[in-house]
Amino acid sequence: MGIFDKIKKALGIESANSSPKPTEAAKGKGEIQESQKIVDEFDEILNQALAQAKGSKAYIYDAKATEWDVYQNLVKNWDDKKRIAFIVDCCKKIHAFAIQERKYVYDHPEQHLKELRLIFIKQLLKTKLMMDDDDVVLLVKTFRESKYHLHSGINHWPINQLVNQVASQRKGNPISESLRNTMEQLITDIKAVNSYYDEKERIKLAEKIDALLFPDSEGIPSVKPTKFLGDDEFATFANQKITELTPAERNHWYPMITLAQTASGSKPSTKYLEASKTLFKALGPDKFKITLIEWLQFVIRFKEKITQHTQIYQGREYHSTSYEFITSVNLEALKGFVWMCANFHDTQTLHTVAQLAERCYRKIPSKGPAAASLGNACLFVLYKSKGLEGISHLSRLKLRIKQASTQALIEKYLTDAAKSAGISVAEIEDLAVDDFGFKNGKRRWEFDGFVFELEIISPGKLKQQWYKPDGTLQKSEPTAVKTNHLAKLKKMKLVVKQVEQASTAQRDRIDRMLRSDRKLKSSYFQQYYLQHGFMSFLTKKLIWNFHNREEIVAAIWFEDGWVNAKGQTIHIDENAEVSLWHPALSSVAEIKIWREFLIEHQILQPLKQGFREVYLLTEAEINTRTYSNRMAAHVLKQHQFNSLAKGRGWKYALLGAYDDGREGELATLALPEFGLRVEYWVTGVNADDAFNDTGIWNYIATDQVRFVSTTTEQPVELIAVPPIPFSEAMRDVDLFVGVASVGNDPTWQDSGGIPAYRDYWQTYSFGDLNEVAKMRKEILAGLIPRLKVKNVAQIVGNFLVVKGKLRTYKIHIGSTNILMEPNDQYLCIVPDRSAKTGTENIFLPFEGDSGLSVVLSKAFLLAEDDKITDGSITSQINRK
Numbered sequence: 001m002g003i004f005d006k007i008k009k010a011l012g013i014e015s016a017n018s019s020p021k022p023t024e025a026a027k028g029k030g031e032i033q034e035s036q037k038i039v040d041e042f043d044e045i046l047n048q049a050l051a052q053a054k055g056s057k058a059y060i061y062d063a064k065a066t067e068w069d070v071y072q073n074l075v076k077n078w079d080d081k082k083r084i085a086f087i088v089d090c091c092k093k094i095h096a097f098a099i100q101e102r103k104y105v106y107d108h109p110e111q112h113l114k115e116l117r118l119i120f121i122k123q124l125l126k127t128k129l130m131m132d133d134d135d136v137v138l139l140v141k142t143f144r145e146s147k148y149h150l151h152s153g154i155n156h157w158p159i160n161q162l163v164n165q166v167a168s169q170r171k172g173n174p175i176s177e178s179l180r181n182t183m184e185q186l187i188t189d190i191k192a193v194n195s196y197y198d199e200k201e202r203i204k205l206a207e208k209i210d211a212l213l214f215p216d217s218e219g220i221p222s223v224k225p226t227k228f229l230g231d232d233e234f235a236t237f238a239n240q241k242i243t244e245l246t247p248a249e250r251n252h253w254y255p256m257i258t259l260a261q262t263a264s265g266s267k268p269s270t271k272y273l274e275a276s277k278t279l280f281k282a283l284g285p286d287k288f289k290i291t292l293i294e295w296l297q298f299v300i301r302f303k304e305k306i307t308q309h310t311q312i313y314q315g316r317e318y319h320s321t322s323y324e325f326i327t328s329v330n331l332e333a334l335k336g337f338v339w340m341c342a343n344f345h346d347t348q349t350l351h352t353v354a355q356l357a358e359r360c361y362r363k364i365p366s367k368g369p370a371a372a373s374l375g376n377a378c379l380f381v382l383y384k385s386k387g388l389e390g391i392s393h394l395s396r397l398k399l400r401i402k403q404a405s406t407q408a409l410i411e412k413y414l415t416d417a418a419k420s421a422g423i424s425v426a427e428i429e430d431l432a433v434d435d436f437g438f439k440n441g442k443r444r445w446e447f448d449g450f451v452f453e454l455e456i457i458s459p460g461k462l463k464q465q466w467y468k469p470d471g472t473l474q475k476s477e478p479t480a481v482k483t484n485h486l487a488k489l490k491k492m493k494l495v496v497k498q499v500e501q502a503s504t505a506q507r508d509r510i511d512r513m514l515r516s517d518r519k520l521k522s523s524y525f526q527q528y529y530l531q532h533g534f535m536s537f538l539t540k541k542l543i544w545n546f547h548n549r550e551e552i553v554a555a556i557w558f559e560d561g562w563v564n565a566k567g568q569t570i571h572i573d574e575n576a577e578v579s580l581w582h583p584a585l586s587s588v589a590e591i592k593i594w595r596e597f598l599i600e601h602q603i604l605q606p607l608k609q610g611f612r613e614v615y616l617l618t619e620a621e622i623n624t625r626t627y628s629n630r631m632a633a634h635v636l637k638q639h640q641f642n643s644l645a646k647g648r649g650w651k652y653a654l655l656g657a658y659d660d661g662r663e664g665e666l667a668t669l670a671l672p673e674f675g676l677r678v679e680y681w682v683t684g685v686n687a688d689d690a691f692n693d694t695g696i697w698n699y700i701a702t703d704q705v706r707f708v709s710t711t712t713e714q715p716v717e718l719i720a721v722p723p724i725p726f727s728e729a730m731r732d733v734d735l736f737v738g739v740a741s742v743g744n745d746p747t748w749q750d751s752g753g754i755p756a757y758r759d760y761w762q763t764y765s766f767g768d769l770n771e772v773a774k775m776r777k778e779i780l781a782g783l784i785p786r787l788k789v790k791n792v793a794q795i796v797g798n799f800l801v802v803k804g805k806l807r808t809y810k811i812h813i814g815s816t817n818i819l820m821e822p823n824d825q826y827l828c829i830v831p832d833r834s835a836k837t838g839t840e841n842i843f844l845p846f847e848g849d850s851g852l853s854v855v856l857s858k859a860f861l862l863a864e865d866d867k868i869t870d871g872s873i874t875s876q877i878n879r880k
Contacts, residue, residue, distance in 0.1 A: 038082075042089045045070055049116050050109075060115045065123035075120070080130045087124055088142050090117035091157075095146035118148065125161035133179040136166055140182050144189060155193045159186070160205055167212050175213070183209050203229045203329045204261065211258075226254045229261070230327025234302065234334075238295050245291075252283035253291075260336030261329075266373075267380055268339040276340040289344065292337055293352050299326065299334065300352075300359045304370065323364045331371050338377040345386040351494060353378045354393035361401045366694050369403060376409060383413035391417055392432035396505035402646035426518060430528045433506060433535055436499050441537030445492050447481040450474065454496060456537045459507035459606050462500055502534070510538055511607045512649065514580050515728040516673045519547065525578040530557070538606050543581035543594060548573045554581045554590070558601065565593040583614050584727040598845040599782060608846040611779065613771040615730035617718055626715035627704040631733045634702045634764070635685060635757050636740040641667075641700060644739055648732045655684040655700060657691035669732065671725050676716065678729040679706045680736075690754055699742065699754065705733055731771070738772045738851075744815050746828045765817040769798050773814035776852050780813065783842065783856075789863045800855055804865035806877055811862075816854045818862075820877070827876050829858060 048070040053063040065071045075086065094114050131139070139162055148156040166183075175183075187206045207229055214224045227242060228235040242253055256279045259272070280288040305324040310317060326334070338356070341349055360375030369375065379397070382390035391414065398410045411425075418428040437443050441456040449469030457463050466474035481489055520529070529539040540557040555562040555570045562570040583591045591614075597603075598610045605611075621628045638654060645652045645667045652667040669678040681704050684697035691697050707716045707729070718726065742748045742757070743764025769777060780800060784793055792803045799810040799819075808821040818827040831854050842856065861868065868874055 038085070039089060042086055045075060045086075046113050046116055046120075049120070050112055053116060054112070060112045063116070063119060065119050071120075071123070075124075076127075081135075083124050083129060084131065084135050084139065087121050087139065090121050091142045091146040093117060094148060098147045098149045098152070122158045122161065125158050125165060129165055131165065131169065133176040136162075137178055137182045140186055144186075153193055154186075154189050155202070159190070160201070163205060163208055163212070167208060170212060180213060183213055203327075207261070224254060224258070225250070226258045226261070228257065228330050228333055230330035232324070232327045232330060233305075234295075234299060234326050234330055237298050241291065241294065249283065249287070252279070255279055256283075256288075256337075256340075257333065260333045260340070263332055263336030263339060266376060268336075268342065272336075272339065273342060276336075277343050280340065280343075285344070288340075289346075289349060292341070293348065295334075295337070296352050296356050300355050302326070302359075304364055321365070323367060325364060325370045331374050335374050335377045338374065338381055342381045342384045345389070347389065347491075347498075348494060350382060350385055350389050350393060351498060353381050354397060357382070357393075357397055358400055361403060361406055369406075372403075372406070375406065379406075379409055379413060383417060388428070388432035389434065391428055392434055392502070395429040395432055395509065396501060399505055399508045402643070404646075404651050426516075429509065430524075433528070433532065434498070434502070435533035435535075436495055436502070438499075438533035438537075440533070443495075443533075445488075447478070447485045447488065450478050450481055452492065454499065456499065456503055456534075458503075458604065459538075460500055460504040462496065462503075464496065499534070503537070506535060506538060507606045510542070510580070514582055514607075514609070514612070515671070515725065517579060517582070517722075517724050518673075519577045519579045522546075522572070522574055522576050522578055529578075541603055541605050542607075542609055545579045545581045546570075546572050547577040547579070554586075554594075556597075556603070558603075565590065565597050567597065581609065582724055582727075583610070583612050584616075584723045595845070599843075602843050603845065604843070605846050608849075611775055611846050613727075613731050613734065613775050615727040615734070615771060616723070617726065621718050625717050625719075627706045628718060628730070629704055630730065631680070631705055631737055632703050633760075634737045635742050635754075635760050636682075636700050636702060636737065637742060637745075638684075638697050638700045640740040641682075641736050644736050645732075648735070650678075650680075650732065654696050655682070656695045657684070657686070657697055667736075669729060670710075671729070672710070674722060674725045675710050676721065676725060677708045677710050678725075679708060680704075680733055681706075685754065685757070699757075702737065705730065734770050734772055738770050738814070741815075743817075746817055746830055765815045766798070766812050766819065767814075769814045772849070772851070773798075776849060776855070777813045779844065779852060780855070783844075787842070787856075789859050792863050793859055800859055802859050802862045804862045806865045809858075809862045809865075811855055811858050813855060814851075816851055816858065818858065825876075825879070827873075829861070829873060831857065 049063075049065070049068050050060075052068045052070065053060055065075075075083070078086070094117050097110050097114050143154055143157040143159060143162075146157070147153075163186075187209050190202050190206050190209075193202055207226075211224055211226075227239045242250055242257075245253065256276065259275060259279065263272075302325070307322045307324065309320045309322060311320070312318070325331075338353065341353055344350075357375045357378035360371040360378065361369045364370050379394065382393045382397075384390070394410050394414055394417075398407060398414070401407060401410070414425045414428065418425045421428055421431075423431075438456075443454050445452045445454075451467040453463075453465045453467065455463040455465075466476070466478060468474045468478075477489075525544075529535050532539075543554055543556045546553045546555060546562075553564065553570055553572075555564055555572070558567070562572055564570050581594075583594075586594075591610075594610045598605065618630065621630065642652055642654055648669075650667045650669045653665060655665050665682055667680040667682065671678065680702070682700040682702050685699035685701050686697070690699055707718065707721045707726070708714065709716050738744070741764055743761050748761055777795060777798075781795055784790055784795065784800075787793070789802065794801055795813075796810075798813055800813055802809045802811065809827065810819045810821065810824075812818070816831075818829060819825065820827050844852065865877060868877070
């Protein structure tokens with residue numbers, strides 16, 4: 001009898017293929033003694049390991065078997081059979097200890113031995129361990145029948161390591177019926193484990209075992225039908241698409257899916273990319289991209305499933321909501337396929353990958369980004385793409401995605417790309433802007449006489465028009481074009497989508513330039529801004545400073561040439577440096593002339609420049625020296641504030657109603673061009689349990705604004721802060737207050753607003769105007785005489801007063817809230833964001849002030865108050 005058989009007999013284990021025999025016949029006295037001697041040796045090994053582990057580690061479970069002399073000198077040198085027997089012995093003794101149901105005591109000697117036995121088991125299954133079928137059956141049986149603790153299951157044992165050993169030794173070889181039955185039972189056990197956190201690992205492990213069992217009955221391996229594993233709608237969609245392919249195409253996709261399911265880590269290896277290239281080349285790159293893009297578009301369009309749950313506990317009913325996106329195992333496989341896209345550099349693929357990135361970072365309530373790891377894979381592919389199209393997408397996503405960690409990753413990729421090119425990040429973003437085939441903001445496509453014209457009207461707003469072969473207008477997309485030029489039509493529609501996105505992104509990027517005071521060489525400015533087919537629609541409507549030696553001339557492009565604020569033609573020195581004109585560095589008289597010029601010639605600027613609010617240092621701020629209280633003591637809706645701040649490039653972490661050691665928080669803005677960091681201090685409003693279901697405060701109270709030197713990390717005296725960064729930072733903060741203040745919400749005081757802050761709501765709603773509202777007032781002063789309400793509307797103090805047929809109304813120019821005369825009764829009107837306001841055809845010299853549109857729309861409505869039919873409004877008007 002071999003040593004392994006003797007040990008098994010001592011442990012009471014029968015061989016997988018043996019028949020039961022009478023105990024008396026099987027056990028001789030000498031065999032029992034010899035077997036017991038080996039079992040005692042196992043116990044002595046554990047005791048020696050315990051002594052070494054306690055002498056070197058604070059906690060036993062931190063120990064490593066490879067650090068013990070007893071492992072290196074003894075256990076490591078045993079033959080495979082003895083090591084397998086040791087694993088079985090360890091499992092059985094762990095099980096015996098677990099089922100005693102004793103109270104957990106860490107310092108109990110048996111508890112320590114239990115931990116060490118598991119460490120030995122894991123270590124031995126990491127090393128090469130040659131096993132025949134009986135050995136594998138025995139180990140699986142032992143794991144299945146043993147418990148690590150009383151309520152544990154098979155998932156607490158190192159099954160994955162055991163399966164890896166079996167897979168490497170049995171790859172492509174036939175296996176016995178007993179092993180097949182055992183592994184099939186193991187798959188059933190793994191799938192039955194009810195553990196949310198192990199879902200991905202369990203699914204992949206079951207698939208690994210299934211792959212081991214795949215070779216047919218004759219033992220001849222073939223292409224295993226591998227599909228997406230997770231139980232979600234994407235798997236249903238993609239697996240159905242695979243089923244619809246030809247058998248030959250399916251056999252190409254199966255190994256690609258298998259490879260994609262191995263994707264792990266943050267970046268693909270060179271080996272992975274080369275392996276994927278070999279696989280999709282065999283299928284055909286075009287066929288591969290068609291199917292893959294269809295899958296990715298499904299994910300882009302997919303809306304997470306929302307499930308309502310109701311539970312009853314101690315007689316009370318509790319409701320909760322869960323959100324399900326795509327299972328983690330399928331997200332990992334998708335990550336593998338996105339990595340494969342690093343081999344492609346065409347417009348369609350990069351555009352799809354960029355769209356997918358944006359979808360992945362979209363937040364799911366209570367969970368955060370839908371699929372951050374998949375989004376990170378998209379960013380990697382865009383960074384690695386040849387040329388600058390991927391960089392252009394990264395530049396746009398930097399402005400779209402709000403998560404601080406994601407913005408940091410995008411910045412890193414942009415910085416690395418710029419460094420490789422030997423230029424700055426700003427320059428590589430300039431170079432990456434595609435002209436999309438545009439000339440002066442327009443482009444035409446011809447289709448057998450039919451013409452499609454695309455024109456950029458303003459950021460995000462495009463004019464699209466079809467023309468018949470005779471030059472007359474065509475109302476809809478011609479049927480002949482859809483029939484005969486489908487591929488070209490799809491490419492054209494892709495350009496339309498890209499231009500719509502890029503026009504907004506480039507507007508926002510130039511707006512950030514106003515914060516940096518960046519200077520460009522004249523030739524560079526001409527190439528990448530003024531004469532650029534796409535960018536010119538932005539740059540020709542902006543005011544630029546031309547630095548000619550010691551003179552600075554401000555000019556705008558008008559009627560094919562540069563003119564100053566008085567409309568006089570200006571000659572620009574070809575060696576001049578160019579920067580964006582900023583009103584913070586201009587006199588009041590110059591600003592006024594420019595504003596008159598813009599209105600007179602009805603120049604709609606793509607961003608607020610000529611009418612940009614200016615924030616100059618006040619006496620109070622000079623006295624406080626290192627901080628400003630100008631934007632303090634406001635109550636803001638925290639989630640709205642968070643969204644606004646991140647949209648303007650600030651960093652902020654939501655404050656919650658839990659003890660994380662923070663009494664307050666900072667919203668910070670980096671101004672690296674000036675070596676400064678802006679800090680806006682806020683605290684959570686802890687009143688009336690004003691927090692949401694996830695423990696986040698609904699409201700925050702604002703405090704001081706500071707400018708900190710990034711060199712010394714000390715506050716800078718405000719008088720030493722340059723005008724542009726000071727004005728821009730304060731403008732941002734004023735925007736946050738002006739939009740997120742509870743004073744702007746007409747329903748706040750009646751919809752759960754905090755009673756302690758009702759006075760603030762009243763004061764803000766009808767009090768002094770901030771700089772944004774002051775600018776709004778200035779615009780209204782010029783607009784009202786040209787509007788149909790000119791005879792019934794006038795500006796009085798901080799209000800636009802409108803005399804209706806039934807009552808007179810005072811619309812606060814800042815908050816847009818309304819008081820009715822004669823008793824200043826409050827009138828609540830909630831704007832319908834989807835309805836037309838009647839202000840669409842009114843010329844405004846800039847975009848972006850939704851409050852101005854609200855004031856005007858309310859004025860138009862109330863001027864004809866006798867025609868209002870909305871009962872919620874008329875009941876208030878008629879109440880005396």
